Amino acid sequence: MLNNKVISIVGAGISGLSCALKLAGSKLSKGYTIRIFENGERTGGRAHSIKVNDFSIDLGAGRFSPVLHPNVSKLVNELAEKTEVFPFTKIVCPHPQHNGLKEILAQLKPKIVSSYNESFFQFLCNHLGNEKSHAIINGLGYDSLYLPQISPEIAYDIIEKHPEIQCFSENAGYEWFNLVDGFAALVKSLYERAAILGVEFHFEHQLVSLQTKSNSTLLEFSGRDQQEIWHNSNYTVLALPPTAMASLDLDFPSHWSDFTYGSIPLFKGFIFFDHPWWQDYDLENKVTIIDNPLRKLYFKSDKYIFFYTDSAYADFWHEETKKSDAEYINTVMNLISMALNIPINELPWPVANKFKYWPSGVEFAIETSPEHPPVLSKNNGTIIAASDAYTPHCGWMEGGILAGRNAADYLLKQLEKTGVAEVEIN
Ligand SMILES: Cc1cc2nc3c(=O)[nH]c(=O)nc-3n(C[C@H](O)[C@H](O)[C@H](O)COP(=O)(O)OP(=O)(O)OC[C@H]3O[C@@H](n4cnc5c(N)ncnc54)[C@H](O)[C@@H]3O)c2cc1C
Structure with a gap:
């Protein structure tokens, strides 16, 4: 018919x-x-996943937690997709603000007044002062936490539900996975x-x-x-x-x-080398939060490095990528050298790179x-x-x-x- x-x-x-x-x-x-x-x-x-040097990389969505995302997890099992542990729940090279941060956030949480129209940053400033509040958000690595439209409730949700910073919340033990062949x-x-x-x-x-x-x-x-x-x-x-x-x-x-509704830009940059030099520094499968435009730097097994930024730093990298490839990589490598405190001349030069800017990467009410x-x-x-x-x-x-x-x-x-x-x- x-x-x-x-x-x-x-x-x-x-x-x-x-x-x-x-x-x-x-x-x-x-x-x-x-x-x-x-x-x-x-x-x-x-x-959106692509293959580079035989590795699948996720330019967009990349990880899930079975506790937080039961429907994703169920689909992944039903469709027998190959998974591996997304290991980036342990921060290395801690930021000075990471000390005692979990306790500070736990003490402040009951003080949220949901009817009160204030941003997370204002909320922190009211309780901790401007300087400490800046330092805390810097240490959390997600710059959307600065935005006026991000309420304290949304901010706590971000902290509790992101693998890199869940360690500063009660969700510290949640496991995360990614798909071997990408989302x-x-x-x-x-x-x-x-x-x-x-x-x-x-x-x-x-x-x-x-x-x-x-x-x-x-x-x-x-x-x-x-x-x-x-x-x-x-x-x-x-x-x-x-x-x-x-x-x-x-x-x-x-x-x-x-x-x-609001939206936040996101940027992911992937860098490939001819050998996994970061293993010599015990960085394999670890993430670091940095007080420079790279913000979050991930060392993916022996395969590649990537960095992930949001809000103003996503726009910053978007502008950087409009320059020549050599200038962009030069900026990335100088910032990696500064973040890890390794002289630039001791770092090998990348053999390939990929990046993706998402002007409206996250959308929300x-x-x-x-x-x-x-x-x-x-x-x-x-x-x-x-x-x-x-x-x-x-x-x-x-x-x-x-x-x-x-x-x-x-x-x-x-x-x-x-x-x-x-x-x-x-
Ligand atoms: C960098 C990044 C990292 C992320 N990380 C994660 C993560 O780790 N885990 C996770 O679970 N989620 C993550 N997300 C979020 C996740 O990708 C989104 O929540 C999800 O993909 C939203 O799906 P959607 O179908 O609602 O919207 P979209 O994926 O945006 O799909 C909308 C579709 O509509 C099409 N479209 C738009 N306008 C038109 C038009 N006028 N006519 C026809 N078609 C149109 C678009 O081309 C697109 O294909 C991430 C997102 C980004 C960008």
Whole structure:
């Protein structure tokens, strides 16, 4: 039978794929064609792995904790993805502020007044003074903790739920893992599963506008070479982060939500050498937090080194990479030399490097209370928006899986109602 009713999902990140899989697996979607439209040429969005010198590196999402991310963990097991311990939970070369930091943060936590509109930095300053507060955030290595939109609640969440700094919280013992073939391997398996279930994929389709009609929506895409492409859709799921929503002509967020949204840029830089010289310094599988633009420096087994920055230092590195490759590497190597206190002429020169700047790497709802609805919807529930930013796991693949499934649940309820209505009419 020809399916002439269509469910369109825009965005083939983990949210869009999770949504498609849940819909395709339900008998309620029988009679519908499920289509995924994706701007890029690949699935995965912010989960993006590539191979360099035979090593898979995660330019985007890279690690998960089974305790914090049970749905990621379950999928990884179900799909038999190869995992390895993500070892970067032990800080070496401690920052002077690390001494007693866990106790300081534990003492301050009960003093958070959730109704009070102050940033984490203000909160620290009120209790510890400006200088100490700067030093503490420097020592935590995540510069988003400085931002005015980061409340004390969000900041504690960041500290408790990031492997490098969980040691300053009660979550010190949580184990973390990464995928040997990168997070893209998980996404690829989901894509293959969805394709087997009959989901259609349309790459190089950038949604540019939506026109609502009485019982359907007309989606306008820009294809390869700016070709205009139109598709009719009965139900549409926009599995897009808030910044992508805001760049469309949809009055987002004002006509969709009482919440406002923020995003933070991220930058990861990977450096490869012809031998693992860091083993001589006992740095293998360790991470250090640095008071220089590298911020967090990781020594990945005998394979490579990478650094990871957010906010102002992500923008700093973005600017650095606009210079020549030699200048960029020179800056990186000088900063590594300073961080490790090893003369630059004693460090070997890299043989390769890769980096990725994400202008909106993490997206989140600024208001932490009251709770954000799991999906946003318009047009009698026929247009649904879903993002990890709307879940308690914003900034994590776990949030993407939940967001996609939430959108599917919401849509399936609509289909159930419609099905009942159709039967009643017949
Ligand atoms: C550097 C970095 C490190 C991270 N580290 C981790 C980590 O260690 N662990 C973890 O769990 N998470 C991590 N994350 C977060 C994780 O990647 C995201 O939470 C998750 O990928 C969000 O998935 P999504 O599908 O909601 O959004 P996205 O992955 O952003 O997918 C949205 C998709 O929509 C497409 N799109 C956008 N606009 C349009 C349009 N107009 N038309 C058509 N398509 C469009 C995009 O191309 C993209 O494919 C990290 C992210 C970054 C950037």
